[in-house]
Amino acid sequence: AQSVTQLDSHVSVSEGTPVLLRCNYSSSYSPSLFWYVQHPNKGLQLLLKYTSAATLVKGINGFEAEFKKSETSFHLTKPSAHMSDAAEYFCVVSDRMDTGRRALTFGSGTRLQVQP
Amino acid sequence: DAGVIQSPRHEVTEMGQEVTLRCKPISGHDYLFWYRQTMMRGLELLIYFNNNVPIDDSGMPEDRFSAKMPNASFSTLKIQPSEPRDSAVYFCASSFARSGRSGDTQYFGPGTRLTVL
Numbered sequence: 001a002q003s004v005t006q007l008d009s010h011v012s013v014s015e016g017t018p019v020l021l022r023c024n025y026s027s028s029y030s031p032s033l034f035w036y037v038q039h040p041n042k043g044l045q046l047l048l049k050y051t052s053a054a055t056l057v058k059g060i061n062g063f064e065a066e067f068k069k070s071e072t073s074f075h076l077t078k079p080s081a082h083m084s085d086a087a088e089y090f091c092v093v094s095d096r097m098d099t100g101r102r103a104l105t106f107g108s109g110t111r112l113q114v115q116p
Numbered sequence: 117d118a119g120v121i122q123s124p125r126h127e128v129t130e131m132g133q134e135v136t137l138r139c140k141p142i143s144g145h146d147y148l149f150w151y152r153q154t155m156m157r158g159l160e161l162l163i164y165f166n167n168n169v170p171i172d173d174s175g176m177p178e179d180r181f182s183a184k185m186p187n188a189s190f191s192t193l194k195i196q197p198s199e200p201r202d203s204a205v206y207f208c209a210s211s212f213a214r215s216g217r218s219g220d221t222q223y224f225g226p227g228t229r230l231t232v233l
Binding site: 034036041042043044045046049090104106108109 | 120149158159161207209221222223224225226227229
């Protein structure tokens with residue numbers, strides 16, 4: 001069975017400082033991993049995804065994430081936070097189940113606050 | 117492309133009434149997913165379709181919930197009768213699966229905010 005754990009439910013940073021949102025996963029197979037962002041009262045937007053190519057993945061709006069198999073982690077980072085980054089972020093793992101059916105598991109989300 | 121389209125965006129109804137949520141996936145996508153988001157339970161997958169056929173409905177909470185996909189461009193999620201605990205945001209998402217690959221990107225609609233009084 002696959003699972004994903006977002007280690008922080010809330011993260012608060014000052015504008016212009018680095019962002020780190022942590023995510024650990026477990027999976028029986030070689031998973032695909034995603035980060036989605038959800039702004040208030042909006043749908044989910046894909047930030048970036050990892051699908052067994054380069055371990056360092058660059059996404060939109062200056063975000064990137066590094067896949068570390070030995071640590072089963074896929075942490076999201078950004079060098080300098082912007083006020084518009086304030087949102088909820090979801091780490092997602094996608095895996096092919098034993099039956100071959102598609103499954104997508106969402107983390108519980110991390111709410112990012114950016115202070116002026 | 118207009119993206120995934122959901123309607124209505126907001127729905128307020130009274131307990132016991134039937135509610136129908138609608139979704140139009142991105143043209144050409146062969147997977148369609150229905151999710152529910154609440155503060156208590158986060159994002160939950162309810163059901164998904166592949167080529168209009170329901171594949172996994174194990175997330176559907178109970179018999180009051182039903183979903184259909186009569187064609188590749190339209191799906192409905194129906195709740196009958198509705199209850200206050202069904203209040204949530206319901207998202208539809210679609211994806212295009214390439215043969216032999218898992219983890220294809222899902223594109224989400226803006227959601228329908230359902231309030232059952």
